[in-house]
Amino acid sequence: MSATGIGAAVRRKEDLRFITGKGQYTDDISRPGETRAVFLRSPHAHAKIKRVDTKAAAAMPGVIAVLTGADLAQDKIGNLICGWMIHSKDGSPMKMAPHPAIAANKVCCVGDQVAVVIAETLAEGKDAAEKIKVDYEVLPAVVDAAKAQSAPAIHESAPKNTIYQWHLGDAKAVDAAIKSAKHVTRLDIVNNRLVPNAMEPRVAIAEYDSGTDNLTLWNTTQNPHVARLVISAFVGMAPEHKLRVIAPDVGGGFGSKIFIYPEEVVCLWAARLVGRPVKWTSDRSEAFVADAHGRDHITHAEMAFGEGGKITAIKVKTIANLGAYMSTFSSSVPTYLYATLLSGQYDIPAIYCEVDAVYTNTAPVDAYRGAGRPEATFVVERLVEVGAREEGMDPAELRRKNFIKTFPHQTPVIMNYDAGDYGASLKKALDLADVKGFDKRKRESERAGKLRGLGYSSYIEACGIAPSQAVGSLGCGVGLWESAEVRVNPTGSVEVLTGSHSHGQGHETTFAQLVSERLSIPIENVSVVHGDTDKVQFGMGTYGSRSGAVGMSAVVKALDKVEAKAKKVAAYMMEAAEGDIVFKDGKFTVAGTDKSVAWGDVTLNAYIAHKFAGSQLEPGLKEGAFYDPTNFTFPAGCHICEVEIDPETGNTEIVGWTAVDDFGTVVNPMIVEGQVHGGVAQGIGQALLESAIYNAEGQLVSGSFMDYTMPRAENLPSLKVDTTMTKCPSNPLGIKGCGEAGAIAAPAAVVNAITDAIGSEDLAMPATPPAVWAAIRKAAKMQKAA
Amino acid sequence: MPAVSMTVNGKAVTADVDIRTLLVQFLRENLRLTGTHVGCDTSQCGACVVHLDGIAVKSCTTLAVQAEGCTVLTIEGLAAPNGPLHPMQEAFREHHGLQCGFCTPGMVMTAVDMVRRKGNELDEKTIRHELDGNLCRCTGYHNIVKAIAAGARAMKGA
Numbered sequence: 001m002s003a004t005g006i007g008a009a010v011r012r013k014e015d016l017r018f019i020t021g022k023g024q025y026t027d028d029i030s031r032p033g034e035t036r037a038v039f040l041r042s043p044h045a046h047a048k049i050k051r052v053d054t055k056a057a058a059a060m061p062g063v064i065a066v067l068t069g070a071d072l073a074q075d076k077i078g079n080l081i082c083g084w085m086i087h088s089k090d091g092s093p094m095k096m097a098p099h100p101a102i103a104a105n106k107v108c109c110v111g112d113q114v115a116v117v118i119a120e121t122l123a124e125g126k127d128a129a130e131k132i133k134v135d136y137e138v139l140p141a142v143v144d145a146a147k148a149q150s151a152p153a154i155h156e157s158a159p160k161n162t163i164y165q166w167h168l169g170d171a172k173a174v175d176a177a178i179k180s181a182k183h184v185t186r187l188d189i190v191n192n193r194l195v196p197n198a199m200e201p202r203v204a205i206a207e208y209d210s211g212t213d214n215l216t217l218w219n220t221t222q223n224p225h226v227a228r229l230v231i232s233a234f235v236g237m238a239p240e241h242k243l244r245v246i247a248p249d250v251g252g253g254f255g256s257k258i259f260i261y262p263e264e265v266v267c268l269w270a271a272r273l274v275g276r277p278v279k280w281t282s283d284r285s286e287a288f289v290a291d292a293h294g295r296d297h298i299t300h301a302e303m304a305f306g307e308g309g310k311i312t313a314i315k316v317k318t319i320a321n322l323g324a325y326m327s328t329f330s331s332s333v334p335t336y337l338y339a340t341l342l343s344g345q346y347d348i349p350a351i352y353c354e355v356d357a358v359y360t361n362t363a364p365v366d367a368y369r370g371a372g373r374p375e376a377t378f379v380v381e382r383l384v385e386v387g388a389r390e391e392g393m394d395p396a397e398l399r400r401k402n403f404i405k406t407f408p409h410q411t412p413v414i415m416n417y418d419a420g421d422y423g424a425s426l427k428k429a430l431d432l433a434d435v436k437g438f439d440k441r442k443r444e445s446e447r448a449g450k451l452r453g454l455g456y457s458s459y460i461e462a463c464g465i466a467p468s469q470a471v472g473s474l475g476c477g478v479g480l481w482e483s484a485e486v487r488v489n490p491t492g493s494v495e496v497l498t499g500s501h502s503h504g505q506g507h508e509t510t511f512a513q514l515v516s517e518r519l520s521i522p523i524e525n526v527s528v529v530h531g532d533t534d535k536v537q538f539g540m541g542t543y544g545s546r547s548g549a550v551g552m553s554a555v556v557k558a559l560d561k562v563e564a565k566a567k568k569v570a571a572y573m574m575e576a577a578e579g580d581i582v583f584k585d586g587k588f589t590v591a592g593t594d595k596s597v598a599w600g601d602v603t604l605n606a607y608i609a610h611k612f613a614g615s616q617l618e619p620g621l622k623e624g625a626f627y628d629p630t631n632f633t634f635p636a637g638c639h640i641c642e643v644e645i646d647p648e649t650g651n652t653e654i655v656g657w658t659a660v661d662d663f664g665t666v667v668n669p670m671i672v673e674g675q676v677h678g679g680v681a682q683g684i685g686q687a688l689l690e691s692a693i694y695n696a697e698g699q700l701v702s703g704s705f706m707d708y709t710m711p712r713a714e715n716l717p718s719l720k721v722d723t724t725m726t727k728c729p730s731n732p733l734g735i736k737g738c739g740e741a742g743a744i745a746a747p748a749a750v751v752n753a754i755t756d757a758i759g760s761e762d763l764a765m766p767a768t769p770p771a772v773w774a775a776i777r778k779a780a781k782m783q784k785a786a
Numbered sequence: 787m788p789a790v791s792m793t794v795n796g797k798a799v800t801a802d803v804d805i806r807t808l809l810v811q812f813l814r815e816n817l818r819l820t821g822t823h824v825g826c827d828t829s830q831c832g833a834c835v836v837h838l839d840g841i842a843v844k845s846c847t848t849l850a851v852q853a854e855g856c857t858v859l860t861i862e863g864l865a866a867p868n869g870p871l872h873p874m875q876e877a878f879r880e881h882h883g884l885q886c887g888f889c890t891p892g893m894v895m896t897a898v899d900m901v902r903r904k905g906n907e908l909d910e911k912t913i914r915h916e917l918d919g920n921l922c923r924c925t926g927y928h929n930i931v932k933a934i935a936a937g938a939r940a941m942k943g944a
Contacts (some may be wrong), residue, residue, distance in 0.1 A: 009880055018887030019875040021821015021861035028820035125802060166791060199825045199923050200888040251823075251888030252923050284826035504886030504924045670882050674929060676799065678885065681926030705830035705921070713917035713927040716911065742926075 005517030006733070009670035014508045020128040023249045026220050027205035027346050033753070034205065035064055037267055039116070039280070040115040040124030040206060041130050041289065042107035045361035045698020046154065049106055049134060051117055055587045058123070058485065059133040062124030062275050067266075068115045068133065069104030077101060077269055078235040081478035082326035083560035086164045086335050086357075093166040094404050097359065099325040100106050101235075101262035101269075106322035107136070108154055109361050110698055111289025118270050139416035141361035141698035145321035146298050148358035154324065161359040163322055163331070168339040169352035170411055174304075177313030177350045181304035185387040192765045193296035193692040193710055194685075196368045197588030199504075202291065204264040214308055215272065216244045219264050219477035222253040222501050226478065229573045229741050237268050239751040247531035250503035255367035256291045258543050259328040259502065260388055265288070265785025274478030282730075288703040293692055295367020297375050298323040299333065303383035309391055313350040316379060320357045325607035329367035331357065335464070336414075337372030338473050343411035344380035345422040345458050345636055346402040351412045363696040367543065369682055369743040370461070377459040379746035386761050395752075399458050411613035417634045419726045421560075426458060429638040432720055433658035438642070447527070450572075451645040452655075453757025456458060456638065457548055457599075463737035464549030465645045465732070481628035482546070483539050484554035488570035488621035490607040492600035499539010499552030501512070501531050501594020505675070507741065508549060510667045514733075516554055516557050522587030537624070548667060550635045553731045557625035561710055565621060570602050572612040631726045635736040637661035639680070641749035650773025652688060652754055654717045659745065661721075664728035664736035673721045674740045679742020680719055685711040687750035691766050709766070789940040794819070795863025803850050809843075810834045812850035813860060821891045822859040825921065832920030835899075836860045842899035844919070862892035864898070874898050876938030878930075885924035896920050897934045898941075906925045906942040908935050 004010050017023050054066040079098040079726035101111045114344055115132050119125035143153035155161075171342035178184055205218040215238045221227050224245040232240040250257060263280050282290065297318050304313040320334035338351035369376075384402075388395035403422040410416050430436075438454050445452035457551040463469075468479030485497040488604045496511050523659040529535050542551070563583055571578040580591045597605075605611055608621035640728040642656035660677050666672050689709035702708040727734030748763060754772060755761050762777035763771065787803040793818060803815050813819045825833035835939040837859040844905070862871045870929045874897050877883065878922055884890040900908065900916045908916075920929060 010884070014887070018890050019861075019871065019878050020865065021819070021891050023821070023887050025820075025823070025888065027824070028814075030815075030818070030898040123806065128881075182827045194849065197923055198888075199831065200823070201919060249887065252886040254923070283829065359822060418864065506885070581912055623902065658918040674882050674885055674925060677926035679922045679926075681928075682923070704828050706828045710830075710921050710923070711926075712921065713914040716914075716927055718931070719926065719928055 002517055004513055006513055006522035006665065006667050008512055008513065008668065010509055010523065010668055012506050012509045014506065015510060021114060021630060022223045022371050025200055025249045025251055026205060026218050027281050029218055029248065030203060031205060031207055034273060034277040034279050035118050035120060036125045037278050037330050038117045038119065038121045038122065038129045039113050039263065040129045042112040042114050042140050043680045044107060044136055045143070046112050046139040046581060047107050047136035048139065049114065050137055051135040053133040054115060057128040058119060060124065060128035060131055061246065062120035063117060063128045064120065065118040066128065066754045067270060069100055069641065072100060072102045072269065073104050075269065079238065080262060080527055081230065081234045081454055082328060084329055084332040085475040085477065086166055086331045088164045089167045094331055095158035095162065095324050096536065096623060097157050101265040106150065110325065110375040110700060114268050115272065118274050120523065122282065131564065143360050143362050143415065143694040143696065143698050145296065145319045145358050145360055148360050149356065150171040154359045156359060158359055160747050163326065163357040163359060164336050164722060165356050167354045168352055168388060169223060171352045172664060173350035174313045174352035178302060178315060181312060183305045183391055185303045185383050185390055186383055186385060188302050189299040189379060189382060190764050191297040191299065191378055192686060193365065194252045194290060194294045194368055194690050195288055195692050196255055196256035196294055197710060198252030199708060201284055201287045202261065203255065203281045204265065205277060205279040207277040208272040208275065210275065214242050214244065215268055216246065217264060217268055218246045218248060220250050220257050221245065221247045222257045222503060222543055223252070224531055224533050225499060226541055227260050231265060231268065236266050237265065245533045248502055253503045254307045254369040254619060255371055255543060257292065258541065259292050259366055285704055288708065288733065289363055289700055292327045292364045292366035293323065294365065295375060299379060299380045300381055303387055305391065305545050309401050311346055311348050311394050311402045314348055316342060316353040316384065319354045320355055321360050321362065322357050323360060323362045323364035324493045325364050329365040330364060330366040332779045333367050334741040338376050339398045341373050341376035341460060341462060342413055344382060345404060345460050347404045349412065360776040362694055366517040368737055369679065370740040373461045373740065374683070374744045374747060377457065377744050378748045381459065382751065385752040392504055395456055396426060399426060399456065412590050414508045416631060418631055418730050419728060420636050421724060421726050422458060422636060424724045425636065425638045425662055428722060428724055429658050429660040432660065432722060433640040433642065433656060437526040443458035445644050451647055451757040453643050453753040455641045455749045455756055456754025457745045458638045459745040460634055460636040460742060461543035461744050462632040463635055463740065464629050465544030465546045466632055479541065479628065480540055481626050482550040483624065483626050484558045485622065486555065488562060488603050490604050492521060492603040494519065494521065495527045495529055495556055497529045497536045498551050498555065499536055499541065499659050500547035502540040503540065503542070505547060506668065506671045510671060511555060513622060513667055514555055515559065521599060521758045536692045545635065545763060548735040549728065549731050549737050550627060550629050552733055552735065553629065553691065554625050554627035557627050558623045561623035565623065566602050566606065568617055569606045572603065573597050573605055574660060629731060631730040633664065633730060633736040635661065635738065635741055637741060637745065639745040639749045641753040643753040643757055645772060647776050648777065650769035650774055652767060654684065657717050657719045659742065660720060660724060661738065661741050662726055663722045663736040663738040664725065667735065668724060675738045676721045676742045677719055679740060680742045680746045681711050681716055681748020684716060687747040687765050689715060689766050788851055790850050790854050792856050792858055794858045795860055805851060807848055807850045809848040809850050809853050810845035819860050819862050821943065823888055823891060825888065832896060833889050833892040835895040837895060837899065842896055855902050861894060864894065872938035874942035877933045877940055881933035881936055883930045883933030884926065887918065889922045893920050893922065893930055897937060900934065901938045901941050903937060906938045908938045
């Protein structure tokens, strides 16, 4: 391993600009002559729009235009779409209701766009927006997914507010296994709705050049090319070659910046109308209602056990709340990203899952860090833990007994696990967490009047999203390969263009590490270019822990081509046979001789082209590649949470956290650890603190940082993070991916620990002090009654 | 529109501003010092922290006119121009105390102020408590805590 190659904890190349305030986030960009867009949003969860009067607003100082849904419809701007088709079990397609970028006839959630003011300044835009008069006819709202199917339909095209009734697996086999089980564990689970809250709010700047008819969109997006494709092909804003999307520095995404949102469409449309750049910057309060939320499942789950704790079946019924409209990838989250992971790390012969996706009068729900896989892990790991308790078995032992031990392993729910060693990560985690010493620590806590508990989460996820043919067969509207281009300059420095997008993951460093190692050039001589559709030809963006496994694999493929071409150049330079050229340690050598040429000589010769004729070899050194993965990757590991609870207040303190993950090859351990830290923090946030709470009228009660409990430094512990390693056989570098693991593993570990401490399973997330306090009291009361 | 004058990162600046202009808007829009960020609208996230006469303030909750005659230090002015990085900046890089970088300027400015108030030897508990006004969604704070402890010690020698 070189000091800057794969496996080295290289300090990040991108950090200099961030620590000195020189980052260029979208809101930091100011275009000459720019105007500001301010949206008027619905205060009602469900209402007919009877009239929008913009006259008074239009007369306000600094106002350039006031635009409504009627104007948008008149200009034939298309609806936003969901790009993954799910079919119900009866074969009918999902019920995708129209989603206009500005509502014209009715609003379906608080925060729905009703009009937009384009003004000289933000303050003038805000003042004018207050003058727009809207006559609403308020309709009854439904916010609870459990009640959605018996409530009046929100969209005409979706009777009973049902988007699809989907299933996966073998119902008969599962029912038979449950019938003949020695023991069945049953749980009712609510996976709480979360607000992603990347620290940078969303921003869009649109600019139209009437001379060239080109539109440019600077946008806080995780996937600029997909945004361009959707806005061109479906919304019909401009042909793809006339629209450029630039995602500069992006301040966190966690899924919420994957989607194509109404505001960017409106800015593009308005920029052309007013002939000036239009900029919209989301307030945090806006973000709470206008960004897609995450999770929100109601589930009944059963796990059947045979002799000796052998798991024989899982049966799951979930109602997934997709909110008021179907967001870009929302349909896939509670289906193929969820039910396909219900086998966990275990050899389970029969699995059956039914999912009803419903509309409610709440913000749209889509992928949020982990997307479906945290929900699946929570179901499986709660069932296993509770099952062990009910059977009087050690939860670690029960897991060990059921682990998949041979690979490849075909689960009953589509996935084919390619490699793993689940026992190894469990064992390492047990040692690091000093589980042996737990009883002693518990007694010490008890002496201090505290409760102590231990919880495990042996999670698995499907990442490296994803083989195009496979996801296509499951309804995905796009391919999920990745592209790369390696441009070698005459002086030997390299630009790597990738379709992946970095919004905190450190690609400028890790992708450069790969090139530095492969070509034996200093890491300073490598630049990584991403996030601009004019620079990178196409790409699928970053989500689903795919940048390493898929994006870097594309770079490997392009580097293979670069090396092959460079060998040809070297062969001409040394008048040797191409097949005799060996490339090692940055030198091209004629095998068996001491004749060699250096990397920089070859790159220069590739461009000056003096040593070969054009008929023999094309000049230049630039290669591109598309890499389509052969399988998902399957990162897995074991997280152990130890909690201490004050029974008088219900306050939970996390006193120990151990994460042992198998991510396959680790390119930069410092960055990987950071990803685990962040993921765990979000998972702990879900388990202890965070919840998007709507009241019965559909008002988001927890709609600001004053009300929605974001994890703060004091809420979180220091984390013990370690890895085990089985290489991923499905990509050239052996990478599995690490971005989502923490968020997937953590909630189950926390809740397993708290329920262990309080001796009751009757506890929903977030396990706030009042919730834990009430659960302790309820359990005590029931014990007394018994 | 009232005129407002202050010294920002060592330079005297004067401008006519709408009375409701926030200090953060003045810095970002009038002076184009975009290193100071806005992450919320309720004074909770701390992405906008700058030093006003040497004391950390949230510039989203300070009117530009309140800074009249004051000295303002932003992330752009923390290290001397063309000089080495401030030890706290260096510590954030060394300890991977940032990922997306959006909260980082506010974190660094808060951390420097923390050292002013609490000294160079900061334990984990103190740092976590003192970070109550700064939100980060990427790092889980683990490496920020390590960076601040290291940066605080490094500032002793600086």
